[in-house]
Amino acid sequence: MLIINSFEEYKAFLGKEIGVSDWHTIDQQQINKFADATLDFQWIHTDQEKAKTESPFGCTIAHGYLTLSLIPYLWKQIADIRNVKMEVNYGIENFKFGQPALSGEEVQLKAKLISISDLRGITKVVIQATLCTKGKVKPVYTGNVVFLYHFI
Template identity: 60%
Template sequence: MIIIHNFNEYKSFEGQIIGTSPWYLIDQNQINLFADATLDHQWIHTDKQRSEDEGPFGSTIAHGYLTLSLIPFLWKQIANVRNVKMEINYGIENFKFGQAVPVNSEVRLQATVRSVNDLKGTIKVIIEARLLIRNQVKPAYIGDVIFLYQFL
């Protein structure tokens, strides 16, 4: 895990892959809980039998937004940003879903620091987030996550 204490340390990683999280298993229970939380019970996510019989993936798949919602958790496995009085998930840009994440897949986040800018004391960091699926060449998605920080 990388530890970042201030703007200059963050800036030193600009243009680099900063790290990759450990593998994380997405199981059917988590998919079902996400479906309940978001009221998105489309059968491709929640109906095991129908997904096996009729679905294009041979099983249920994780919601795309479930996989996106893992970014803060997986990011914390890569980087520990310290000396922060404020941290905000500011936005996401240019996300493309490359392939579905079948149930019981293991995924991990690969993060590249695209840019680090000081906006009058608020640090804007753009991270390229790439969600990798174990034993798959193509990532589940690629896109930019924007964080805002104010260091102590």
């Protein structure tokens, strides 16, 4: 895991891959809990029997927004940003979904620092986030997440 203590340390990674997370298995239990939380019960996500016979994937798939919601969890495995009094998820930009994450598949987040700026003492970073599936070339998604850090 990368440890970043300041704006200057963060800036040293501009244009570079910051790192990759551990592998995370998206199982049916997590998919069902996400469906409960978001009230999105589309059968492609929750009906395992129907998905076996009617889905082009032969099984259920994770909600696209479930895969996006994994970013904070997986990001914390990549970088430990220290000496901050506050961190804010500021936005998401230009996300494209390439393929679904199937129930039971393992995914991993890759992060690259696209830009960093000092906004009167607040550090704004744009991280290119790519979610990969173990054994597949095409990513689940690629896009940018924007974080604000208030370094001490």
